[in-house]
Each structure stands twice: as structure tokens, then as C-alpha cells.
Amino acid sequence: MSSVRNNFAARTVRVKAPGKINVSFRVGPLRPDGYHAVASLYLAVSLYEEVTATSTSASGVTVSIKGCSTAEAQRSGIPLDERNLAVRAALLMADVTERTTGVHLEITKRVPVSGGMGGGSADAAATLLACDALWDSGLAREELAHLAVELGADVPFALLGGAAVGLGVGELLTPALAPSPLHWVLVQADFGLSTPEVFGQLDRLRLASGAEPLDPGQVDPAVLQALRAGDAQALAPVLGNDLQPASLALAPQLAEVLDHGKQHGALASIVSGSGPTIALLAADEASASGLAQRLVAAGSSAQAVHGPVHGAKLVSDLVH
Numbered sequence: 001m002s003s004v005r006n007n008f009a010a011r012t013v014r015v016k017a018p019g020k021i022n023v024s025f026r027v028g029p030l031r032p033d034g035y036h037a038v039a040s041l042y043l044a045v046s047l048y049e050e051v052t053a054t055s056t057s058a059s060g061v062t063v064s065i066k067g068c069s070t071a072e073a074q075r076s077g078i079p080l081d082e083r084n085l086a087v088r089a090a091l092l093m094a095d096v097t098e099r100t101t102g103v104h105l106e107i108t109k110r111v112p113v114s115g116g117m118g119g120g121s122a123d124a125a126a127t128l129l130a131c132d133a134l135w136d137s138g139l140a141r142e143e144l145a146h147l148a149v150e151l152g153a154d155v156p157f158a159l160l161g162g163a164a165v166g167l168g169v170g171e172l173l174t175p176a177l178a179p180s181p182l183h184w185v186l187v188q189a190d191f192g193l194s195t196p197e198v199f200g201q202l203d204r205l206r207l208a209s210g211a212e213p214l215d216p217g218q219v220d221p222a223v224l225q226a227l228r229a230g231d232a233q234a235l236a237p238v239l240g241n242d243l244q245p246a247s248l249a250l251a252p253q254l255a256e257v258l259d260h261g262k263q264h265g266a267l268a269s270i271v272s273g274s275g276p277t278i279a280l281l282a283a284d285e286a287s288a289s290g291l292a293q294r295l296v297a298a299g300s301s302a303q304a305v306h307g308p309v310h311g312a313k314l315v316s317d318l319v320h
């Protein structure tokens with residue numbers, strides 16, 4: 001109706017982007033810029049955020065969370081202003097493409113907020129791609145990847161997807177071969193952990209122990225080999241996350257979740273990124289689904305996923 005009245009044809013673009021787990025996460029010393037050098041093996045998993053971007057005749061970027069009132073979103077810790085990574089991504093795209101019309105973003109959240117799975121980064125990556133389509137920006141994928149780096153260390157990977165080694169602060173990506181899916185169970189917590197606080201805790205633990213953090217170097221070749229072979233049994237003993245002791249120090253109850261997963265049949269368990277989500281590695285799809293069922297029956301919030309999966313991807317593009 002409004003399209004007739006205002007001679008403005010709204011267009012709606014829907015994009016989905018995956019959450020990630022860090023199969024291996026080595027953290028080096030604090031750099032002078034306040035970030036840590038890392039060597040990460042990112043794996044995109046089948047838990048997707050979705051961003052629906054609708055062009056508006058008025059300028060500016062607005063955002064809402066599907067199924068959530070403003071108050072509920074704020075209570076869940078999701079900012080609905082320029083602090084929201086999706087809003088920042090749209091503003092950046094508007095700036096680069098010199099847009100004067102606006103966009104409304106509706107985010108469907110599935111990745112746990114402050115869960116260590118890069119949900120906000122996935123929203124940002126999905127928004128970059130959505131605005132690229134919405135505004136026919138004609139930017140090359142590499143140009144979008146450059147914009148992603150400006151938004152955050154995990155945003156380029158959410159755009160790329162698959163499996164990849166991330167160096168620098170995680171933004172220098174090299175795709176890794178992972179031809180067969182690996183099966184995981186994610187156990188979500190009913191609280192979040194702040195990524196900067198977890199890194200800060202790691203620094204304090206290292207200071208207290210007198211251990212000089214080493215340059216993170218490269219991802220353990222055994223991890224790359226196991227991924228290439230699609231071999232969960234070989235991957236299990238080489239999963240590793242330097243942030244795990246810091247997450248456990250801040251949330252000691254996670255130790256029980258890690259143990260619980262193994263008692264219920266996981267090959268290995270690890271804190272995902274800065275946590276508190278726990279990733280349990282399963283031998284195959286049937287084992288993952290059985291493990292998830294047993295954990296749900298025992299009262300956990302668990303779900304089976306697989307990875308690698310694709311990065312940010314257009315789902316639909318509609319003019320109305």
C-alpha cells in the first residue's frame with residue numbers, strides 16, 4: 001500500500017549466517033593495541049542467525065529482534081542501537097555505498113547471546129550481505145571481507161564460513177580442508193560471559209602463574225589433519241582452547257557440564273570460544289542425536305549440530 005502512495009517499492013532481503021565454534025584456540029600475549037594474537041581453527045556450525053533487511057524510504061537504520069519486545073531484547077543483553085553489530089554493519093554499508101535511504105533489520109536469534117559462538121558477528125556478516133543485495137552495491141566478496149574486519153575479529157569468518165585458520169586477532173583467514181561433516185552437541189548456558197572479561201581473566205591467571213604467554217604460532221597440524229580426514233576420533237584428543245581455564249574460573253559450574261558430556265558419551269568436550277556454550281564432539285550423526293537426547297532428558301539445553309557449513313548466504317530477495 002505504502003509503495004503506491006509514496007512511489008517507493010520496498011525490497012526485503014533475507015540472509016542467514018552461521019555461529020562458530022573454535023576447535024582449537026591458542027591465545028598469545030596481549031598486544032599493544034589491547035587485543036591478543038590468536039591462532040584459531042574456526043568451524044561454522046548448523047546453528048544460524050537470520051537477518052531480514054527491508055528498505056525504508058526514511059533514512060537511518062532500525063533493528064528489532066524477532067519474537068522479542070524491545071524490553072525483552074534489552075534484558076537478554078542485545079543492544080538495539082548503534083552498539084548492535086548488525087546496525088553497525090548497515091551503517092558502514094550505507095556509508096560506503098553513499099546511501100541516503102534507510103533499512104530496517106529484523107534479526108532472528110538462534111545463536112546464544114554472549115555464548116562464545118559469535119552470534120553478533122554472524123548478524124553483522126549477514127547484514128553486510130543483505131545490504132549489499134538490497135542496495136545493489138556491486139562490492140566484490142573481498143571488499144565485503146575488508147568491511148567485515150572493521151566490524152570485529154569474528155565477522156570475516158561468519159562471512160566466509162566452512163572451516164578456516166584465523167591468525168592475527170582471528171581476522172587473517174585461510175580456508176582449511178574439511179570435506180566431511182563433524183557432529184557436535186552444543187550445551188547452552190542460561191547466562192552469558194563477556195568476551196573481554198574472559199580474556200582479562202586469562203591475563204590475570206597467566207600473571208599469577210608467572211607463565212609467559214608464547215606467540216600463538218600456528219594451529220596444531222594434528223587438528224588440520226583430523227579435519228582433512230573427517231576423523232572425529234583423531235580430533236578428540238587434540239581439541240584445545242587456551243581460554244577454557246579463564247571461562248572455568250569465571251563460571252566454575254561449566255566443569256560439570258564438560259564432564260557430564262563425556263559421561264553421556266561425547267568423545268571430547270570443550271568450551272566454545274570464550275564460553276559459556278560447551279561443544280561436545282560426537283563420533284557421528286546418530287551419536288550426536290542420541291547424546292543430545294540424553295542431555296535434554298537430564299535437564300540440559302542441548303542440541304545436535306554439524307559443521308562445516310556455508311558462511312553468510314542469501315535466502316530470498318523480494319520486491320513488494
Ligand code: ATP
Pocket residue numbers: 077078079083084085086107112113114115116117118119120121123124154193195273274275
Ligand atoms: P564474541 O563474538 O565477542 O566472542 P559472543 O559470541 O560471546 O561474543 P555475542 O552474542 O556475539 O557473544 O555478543 C557479545 C556482546 O555483543 C553482547 O553481550 C551484546 O552486548 C553485544 N552485541 C552487539 N550486537 C549484538 C547482536 N546482534 N546480537 C547479540 N549481541 C550483540
